[in-house]
Amino acid sequence: MEDREQFDRLVLPHLRAAFNLARWLLRSREDAEDVTQEALLRAFRFFSGFHGSDARAWLLQIVRNTCYTWMEKNRPMDSAVEFDESLHLSPLPGPEVQAMAGSDRERLTKALEQLTPRSREVIVLRELEGCSYKEIASITAMPIGTVMSTLARARERLQQLLCGPGTKEAAQ
Amino acid sequence: MTCDDSPLFLHAYLDGELDAPRAAEFGRHLEGCSTCAHALQALESVRSSIRGAQLREPLPAGFEKRIRRKLDEASSPAPVSLQGFQSWRWLAAAAVLLLIAGASWKFAQKTHGRTEVSVTEADAAASELVDAHIRALQPGHLTDVTSTDQHTVKPWFDGKIAFAPPVSDFAAQDFPLVGGRLDVFQGRTVAALVYGRRKHFVSVFIWPDATQDVEQYVGAMNGYQWISWKQNGLRFCAVADTSRDDLVALKNLLSS
Numbered sequence: 001m002e003d004r005e006q007f008d009r010l011v012l013p014h015l016r017a018a019f020n021l022a023r024w025l026l027r028s029r030e031d032a033e034d035v036t037q038e039a040l041l042r043a044f045r046f047f048s049g050f051h052g053s054d055a056r057a058w059l060l061q062i063v064r065n066t067c068y069t070w071m072e073k074n075r076p077m078d079s080a081v082e083f084d085e086s087l088h089l090s091p092l093p094g095p096e097v098q099a100m101a102g103s104d105r106e107r108l109t110k111a112l113e114q115l116t117p118r119s120r121e122v123i124v125l126r127e128l129e130g131c132s133y134k135e136i137a138s139i140t141a142m143p144i145g146t147v148m149s150t151l152a153r154a155r156e157r158l159q160q161l162l163c164g165p166g167t168k169e170a171a172q
Numbered sequence: 173m174t175c176d177d178s179p180l181f182l183h184a185y186l187d188g189e190l191d192a193p194r195a196a197e198f199g200r201h202l203e204g205c206s207t208c209a210h211a212l213q214a215l216e217s218v219r220s221s222i223r224g225a226q227l228r229e230p231l232p233a234g235f236e237k238r239i240r241r242k243l244d245e246a247s248s249p250a251p252v253s254l255q256g257f258q259s260w261r262w263l264a265a266a267a268v269l270l271l272i273a274g275a276s277w278k279f280a281q282k283t284h285g286r287t288e289v290s291v292t293e294a295d296a297a298a299s300e301l302v303d304a305h306i307r308a309l310q311p312g313h314l315t316d317v318t319s320t321d322q323h324t325v326k327p328w329f330d331g332k333i334a335f336a337p338p339v340s341d342f343a344a345q346d347f348p349l350v351g352g353r354l355d356v357f358q359g360r361t362v363a364a365l366v367y368g369r370r371k372h373f374v375s376v377f378i379w380p381d382a383t384q385d386v387e388q389y390v391g392a393m394n395g396y397q398w399i400s401w402k403q404n405g406l407r408f409c410a411v412a413d414t415s416r417d418d419l420v421a422l423k424n425l426l427s428s
Contacts, residue, residue, distance in 0.1 A: 003247075004243065004247045007243070008240075008243075012236070012239075012240075015231065015235075015236055015239060016228075016229075016230070016231050019229060019231055019232075019235065020228050020229045023229040024229070029229070029232065032229075033232060033235065036235075036239075037238070037239060037242060038330075040239050040242070040243070041242060041243070041246055041327075041330045041331060042330070042336070044243055044246055044247075044331065045246070045330065045331050045334060046334070104221055104224070104225050105225040105226070105227065108221060108222060108225045108227060109225075109227065112227070123222075126187065127219060127222045127223065128222070128227055128228045129228075132187075132189070133184075133187065133189050148180045148183060148184065149180060151183055151187075152179060152180055152182075152183045155183065155215060155218065158218060159214060159215075159218055162218065162221075163214075
């Protein structure tokens with residue numbers, strides 16, 4: 001089937017990016033497997049409607065939507081709390097979290113997972129996937145200005161989580 | 173262009189999102205502004221620890237293979253046999269009832285909307301129903317998935333229809349899921365879920381509805397009750413020869 005060949009050629013190479021985004025949005029590898037699979041099947045179903053040039057952004061957009069739908073359904077409490085957080089920055093974690101021992105990787109993982117999903121996704125897209133602002137805007141359906149301010153806020157928050165509130169000048 | 177203009181310039185500079193002239197301008201600003209220089213350093217240090225920590229999640233073993241297999245299944249939707257399912261006739265009957273109910277709903281909607289249904293339109297709908305009726309009654313014609321497991325039924329719809337019908341088992345509420353099937357109604361493919369209800373069957377037809385119509389419709393026809401409602405852009409129509417209350421209860425379960 002011609003569609004299938006095209007799909008394999010254009011979309012499947014971005015499977016890891018898809019899984020990576022789902023893993024960070026859902027904070028779970030197991031859930032990310034299910035949701036990525038669902039998103040890929042959905043993408044395949046809608047593939048005839050894809051006429052753009054950026055298959056990665058197109059796929060990640062579907063992955064992202066599938067993740068949010070999944071969270072609304074399976075973790076309604078979670079997403080309600082996180083929705084609030086995105087409006088009001090949650091209080092800084094206690095010293096026990098900041099002093100948490102562990103490798104860089106663990107520390108960073110914990111810090112990233114404490115961000116709101118909206119903040120986490122822009123960091124993941126920018127720093128792990130190397131997406132441009134424009135690509136992030138199309139994946140998240142946000143205006144570029146919002147992408148920039150979300151990214152700035154997310155970085156500020158990440159710095160606070162990693163180093164304590166001592167390096168705030170970055171956001172000034 | 174300085175940090176006073178917008179704190180976001182710093183991030184755009186870090187991300188290489190400024191055009192060349194602006195980047196050069198901001199670079200000159202950095203030389204004279206220690207606040208920005210420090211902030212940039214801090215941002216770069218966080219960035220390099222993120223990149224150094226290799227946080228990009230590797231694919232689970234065999235994951236791509238699994239996805240490819242699922243795509244294979246979706247590319248060639250093989251008819252699912254009704255092996256071991258003795259009551260396919262129930263499904264056929266339910267499907268037909270559903271089609272009739274769906275048409276009634278359409279008629280009700282038309283009347284509701286003050287437009288009289290023209291004879292031609294009614295004729296066309298009726299003939300479509302007759303066709304569907306004949307098709308559905310042919311033994312072996314149905315290609316259904318029969319399972320009480322929502323995790324079997326839901327994926328079965330994947331790749332067959334361009335929307336995702338909500339599939340849940342309500343066995344605990346005495347509406348056990350029996351299975352699902354596809355049907356064609358008014359020229360479009362619709363999903364149908366079949367639920368059991370004390371030796372009766374309830375069919376729930378689901379299809380995308382882009383109209384502004386969010387009304388709920390109920391009706392009865394030849395001893396069969398039906399109720400139609402809209403939720404999340406999908407039109408639902410449940411039909412059964414049980415009581416109206418049963419249908420409302422199932423509707424509430426599906427809407428929750």
